[in-house]
Amino acid sequence: MKETEFRKIVSDLRIAIAAVDVVVFTVVNDVLHVFLTPVHRPPHYLNMFGLPGGVISDSKSADEAAHRHLKEKIQVEDIYLEQLSTFSAPNRDKRSRSISIAYLSLITPEMFEKQSSSEGVWVPIDKLPSLAYDHSEIISAAIERLKGKIVYTNIAKELLSTHFTLPELQRVYEVILKRPLDKRNFRKKFLNTNLIKEVGKTRKTSHRPAQLYKFSNKDIEIIPEVWAAL
Amino acid sequence: MKETEFRKIVSDLRIAIAAVDVVVFTVVNDVLHVFLTPVHRPPHYLNMFGLPGGVISDSKSADEAAHRHLKEKIQVEDIYLEQLSTFSAPNRDKRSRSISIAYLSLITPEMFEKQSSSEGVWVPIDKLPSLAYDHSEIISAAIERLKGKIVYTNIAKELLSTHFTLPELQRVYEVILKRPLDKRNFRKKFLNTNLIKEVGKTRKTSHRPAQLYKFSNKDIEIIPEVWAAL
DNA sequence: GGAATAGTGTCTATTAGACAGTATCCA
DNA sequence: TGGATACTGTCTAATAGACACTATTCC
Numbered sequence: 001m002k003e004t005e006f007r008k009i010v011s012d013l014r015i016a017i018a019a020v021d022v023v024v025f026t027v028v029n030d031v032l033h034v035f036l037t038p039v040h041r042p043p044h045y046l047n048m049f050g051l052p053g054g055v056i057s058d059s060k061s062a063d064e065a066a067h068r069h070l071k072e073k074i075q076v077e078d079i080y081l082e083q084l085s086t087f088s089a090p091n092r093d094k095r096s097r098s099i100s101i102a103y104l105s106l107i108t109p110e111m112f113e114k115q116s117s118s119e120g121v122w123v124p125i126d127k128l129p130s131l132a133y134d135h136s137e138i139i140s141a142a143i144e145r146l147k148g149k150i151v152y153t154n155i156a157k158e159l160l161s162t163h164f165t166l167p168e169l170q171r172v173y174e175v176i177l178k179r180p181l182d183k184r185n186f187r188k189k190f191l192n193t194n195l196i197k198e199v200g201k202t203r204k205t206s207h208r209p210a211q212l213y214k215f216s217n218k219d220i221e222i223i224p225e226v227w228a229a230l
Numbered sequence: 231m232k233e234t235e236f237r238k239i240v241s242d243l244r245i246a247i248a249a250v251d252v253v254v255f256t257v258v259n260d261v262l263h264v265f266l267t268p269v270h271r272p273p274h275y276l277n278m279f280g281l282p283g284g285v286i287s288d289s290k291s292a293d294e295a296a297h298r299h300l301k302e303k304i305q306v307e308d309i310y311l312e313q314l315s316t317f318s319a320p321n322r323d324k325r326s327r328s329i330s331i332a333y334l335s336l337i338t339p340e341m342f343e344k345q346s347s348s349e350g351v352w353v354p355i356d357k358l359p360s361l362a363y364d365h366s367e368i369i370s371a372a373i374e375r376l377k378g379k380i381v382y383t384n385i386a387k388e389l390l391s392t393h394f395t396l397p398e399l400q401r402v403y404e405v406i407l408k409r410p411l412d413k414r415n416f417r418k419k420f421l422n423t424n425l426i427k428e429v430g431k432t433r434k435t436s437h438r439p440a441q442l443y444k445f446s447n448k449d450i451e452i453i454p455e456v457w458a459a460l
Numbered sequence: 461g462g463a464a465t466a467g468t469g470t471c472t473a474t475t476a477g478a479c480a481g482t483a484t485c486c487a
Numbered sequence: 488t489g490g491a492t493a494c495t496g497t498c499t500a501a502t503a504g505a506c507a508c509t510a511t512t513c514c
Contacts, residue, residue, distance in 0.1 A: 018248055018318070018329050062318040062329070086316045086331050088248070088292040099248050099292070101316045101329075167466070184468070185504065207464040208511040397493075414495070415477065437491040438484040 017098050020066040021053035021135065023084065023142035024074065024105040026112045027159050028122065030171050034139060037073060037120040039132040044094040050132035051139070052120065053100070062101045070105060074115045080106040080158040085141055092134040102138045104145055106158035150176050154195050157215040163199055165210035166190065247328050250296040251283035251365065253314065253372035254304065254335040256342045257389050258352065260401050264369060267303060267350040269362040274324040280362035281369070282350065283330070292331040300335060304345045310336040310388040315371055322364040332368045334375055336388035380406050384425050387445040393429055395440035396420065 024035040036049040052073040056065040066081055084102040092098065107115070112122075123129070125143065128136065149155050156172050170186050190196060197216050202209035254265040269280040282303040286295040296311055314332040322328065337345070353359070355373065358366065379385050386402050400416050420426060427446045432439035 056318065056329075059320045059327070061320060062316060083315055085313055086292060088286065088331070090289045090291060097289070099286075099329075099331075101318065165466085182504075182506085183466090184506085187467075188469095189503090205465080206513055208466050208513085210466055395493085412477075412479085413493090414479085417494080418496095419476090435492080436486055438486085438493050440493055 017055065017096065018062070019053055019055050019098055019100050020062050020069060020103060021051040021087075021100045021133075021138055022066050022070050022081070022103045022105050023051060023139050024070065024079075024107060025125075025142070025146065025159070026107045026109070026122070027172055027175055028109070028112065030175055031124045032143075032175050033122040033124055034128070035074065035120050036123055036129075036131070041095060041132070045132040048132045049121070049123075049129055051102075051135045056101075066101075066103045066105075073119050074107070074111075076107060076111045076115050079111070080155075084138070084145055087134055087138060089134065100133075100138070102141065104142045106146075106155070108159060108161055110161045146176055154215060154217065160215075163201070163212040163214055165203075165212060167210055169196075169213070247285065247326065248292070249283055249285050249328055249330050250292050250299060250333060251281040251317075251330045251363075251368055252296050252300050252311070252333045252335050253281060253369050254300065254309075254337060255355075255372070255376065255389070256337045256339070256352070257402055257405055258339070258342065260405055261354045262373075262405050263352040263354055264358070265304065265350050266353055266359075266361070271325060271362070275362040278362045279351070279353075279359055281332075281365045286331075296331075296333045296335075303349050304337070304341075306337060306341045306345045309341070310385075314368070314375055317364055317368060319364065330363075330368070332371065334372045336376075336385070338389060338391055340391045376406055384445060384447065393431070393442040393444055395433075395442060397440055399426075399443070 026033050026035075035052060037052050039045050039048045039050040052069055053066070054069045056062055057068075060068070062083070063081070067079070070079055070081070071077065082104050084104045086099060086101045088099040090097065092100070125139070128139065130136070131139070146155075150173060156169060159172050160169065166187055167183075169190065170181055170183065173186070174181055194216060196213040199212040199214055201212045203212065256263055256265075265282060266279040267282050269275050269278045282299055283296070284299045286292055287298075290298070293311070293313070297309070300309055300311070301307065312334050314334045316329060316331045318329040320327065322330070355369070358369065360366070361369070376385075380403060386399060389402050390399065396417055397413075399420065400411055400413065403416070404411055424446060426443040429442040429444055431442045433442065
């Protein structure tokens with residue numbers, strides 16, 4: 001069944017249809033970017049942008065639906081995805097009653113390079129256009145979640161290449177927290193945890209090269225002793 | 231339209247119906263309790279218990295639906311309610327495809343007294359029966375959320391009467407965190423914040439009466455300097 | 461040698477956590 | 488006076504946060 005048919009039926013029945021919307025972040029050139037897709041749904045949403053997403057197809061969980069829709073828009077596998085919140089204001093979609101299960105997703109620079117976003121654009125979060133539906137609100141919620149979570153988990157690794165330097169790691173924190181951090185304190189804290197390991201290599205640069213590190217825990221999100229605010 | 235009709239239509243169309251489920255906690259006799267309602271839905275769920283909740287009626291948000299369903303089951307107003315997570319595993323409801331937006335709710339001893347739970351029972355969380363649907367999983371998620379949130383917010387006030395003693399407050403923390411806390415350190419920390427104010431009264435007891443306090447902030451959930459673990 | 465970025469150590473103030481005895485009320 | 492619970496203070500170890508200079512690489 002096509003989405004338009006769903007919409008029709010749902011609208012007639014006056015019940016809600018469930019969909020997923022995904023806020024995909026990545027850090028490019030020290031700026032947090034969101035992935036947006038064109039939206040053109042007369043009569044309410046004309047030539048706008050919105051979040052990638054879509055209906056939850058038959059016999060799939062919302063998680064699976066989010067993964068599938070993402071994979072269709074950005075040709076990348078193994079993306080970090082976590083459920084954010086569900087948005088259900090009656091008028092959030094002017095076309096018909098619809099409920100959106102929103103997801104937060106992060107992609108690394110490596111994935112960003114591989115990705116071919118023919119169906120969308122990457123926009124810096126402080127240069128967002130006016131968005132369709134309640135997608136601005138969803139993005140705000142995602143930013144808050146990311147800000148909160150980066151200080152007490154190792155989630156930053158989902159925004160970095162496998163190998164990274166400490167200055168790069170620090171910049172990710174600064175970009176998300178929107179404030180400068182002291183280099184010495186930052187290094188001290190991170191090196192005192194067992195979160196990262198030195199790789200023993202460097203990259204070619206036109207100045208003094210930095211040591212490369214990697215996260216020791218492959219994928220589990222662990223909680224170090226709470227970092228109030230770095 | 232009745233819920234059974236919804237179910238029929240939804241089942242025929244093979245699309246998902248959205249509902250809300252609410253995990254209501256309260257602390258009685260130093261034990262965390264959950265509110266459960268009888269569930270009897272042949273052929274899969276016979277004489278079981280489950281969370282209060284139900285479908286999201288026409289033109290209401292999930293928040294409103296959760297409030298309404300709660301008010302029907304427990305005759306109390308102004309209940310604390312926050313969205314927890316949305317559960318959407320395809321087989322979570324054996325009758326038909328259904329998605330549940332789960333809520334966490336807290337009620338105070340004052341509300342607990344007023345409440346007339348003719349339609350359900352309060353069960354200690356470590357004596358839960360086997361529950362219908364995926365409601366055990368939802369409760370686990372709610373407990374985790376509560377445990378996490380009590381250490382960095384003033385959410386405990388939603389589980390206490392307007393006026394309370396420091397020993398009472400401490401017991402709420404101990405019951406939720408499931409470990410004893412040092413009385414002196416606990417008092418020190420709480421009194422060093424501006425979270426609570428002394429009321430200057432005591433209650434009649436058969437031993438030395440404790441000072442009464444109240445939370446200074448009416449309803450907003452504020453974040454004191456992070457408390458790692460009390 | 462200059463440009464650019466990486467890397468390093470100390471001090472102070474605050475906080476976390478361990479720990480035991482006294483005070484107050486009632487019967 | 489005994490039972491029950493409320494209330495109080497100190498010490499130590501760890502952590503947070505402020506702060507400025509040296510090192511390395513490339514050109």
